[in-house]
């Protein structure tokens with residue numbers, strides 16, 4: 028099968044002066060993930076590598092540049108899911124964690140649990156060689172000014188063996204309560220992969236959870252609906268249910284889609300036809 032990767036940098040409303048920086052960021056992430064696929068690597072390795080690029084890029088709401096809690100702290104949510112085995116690893120509300128997708132991958136590999144939360148997750152993280160970010164290291168001026176938005180970063184991929192994987196990472200919503208968990212680390216909400224497709228969502232987490240957005244898309248794909256129509260219908264249902272904004276990237280065996288309800292969602296991809304990027308494909 029032809030490998031493909033799609034990366035998003037969060038659904039939202041972004042000032043025009045930031046557009047090019049966001050597009051540059053998602054392009055770099057897609058290229059990093061695709062290099063792994065092109066070398067025969069797995070979809071799982073590719074999505075983790077792509078999301079790590081965006082966690083380290085201060086333009087995005089994940090890792091460095093995360094949205095802050097109302098206490099002015101950073102608490103990370105992330106998940107990674109391997110469609111071929113249905114293994115998933117996730118972390119939520121973990122303070123001072125700059126590499127949340129990598130820790131989620133460790134949870135997946137350990138295989139004992141699916142989701143570790145809060146400060147206690149540092150016990151496992153420490154055993155796996157992770158260290159808390161130094162005080163203030165993940166906090167940017169943009170986040171301090173509460174401009175990070177509800178963005179999230181994510182990647183979905185299909186590898187040459189026809190396996191699918193998804194990864195999502197976020198600082199969550201601006202001024203969230205400490206301890207709040209959004210959609211990103213929850214299977215079937217912000218992140219999903221199975222033997223037919225992979226999905227990473229972005230937008231208002233509570234609405235995505237109520238809509239079980241990623242799983243809705245996966246169920247439609249299992250019924251034979253293409254990735255764009257499956258995502259469009261699930262997003263329209265979310266909008267009707269909650270009135271809030273969201274977006275999703277989806278890949279299956281037939282192709283991929285990246286669509287959102289919000290004004291923008293920076294997206295980059297590399298597939299059999301080459302590389303590309305844009306600021307979104309809005310659901311009418």
Ligand code: GLY
Pocket residue numbers: 104177178179197198199200208209210211217228229230231232233
């Ligand atoms: N979609 C990101 C969040 O609400 O946490």
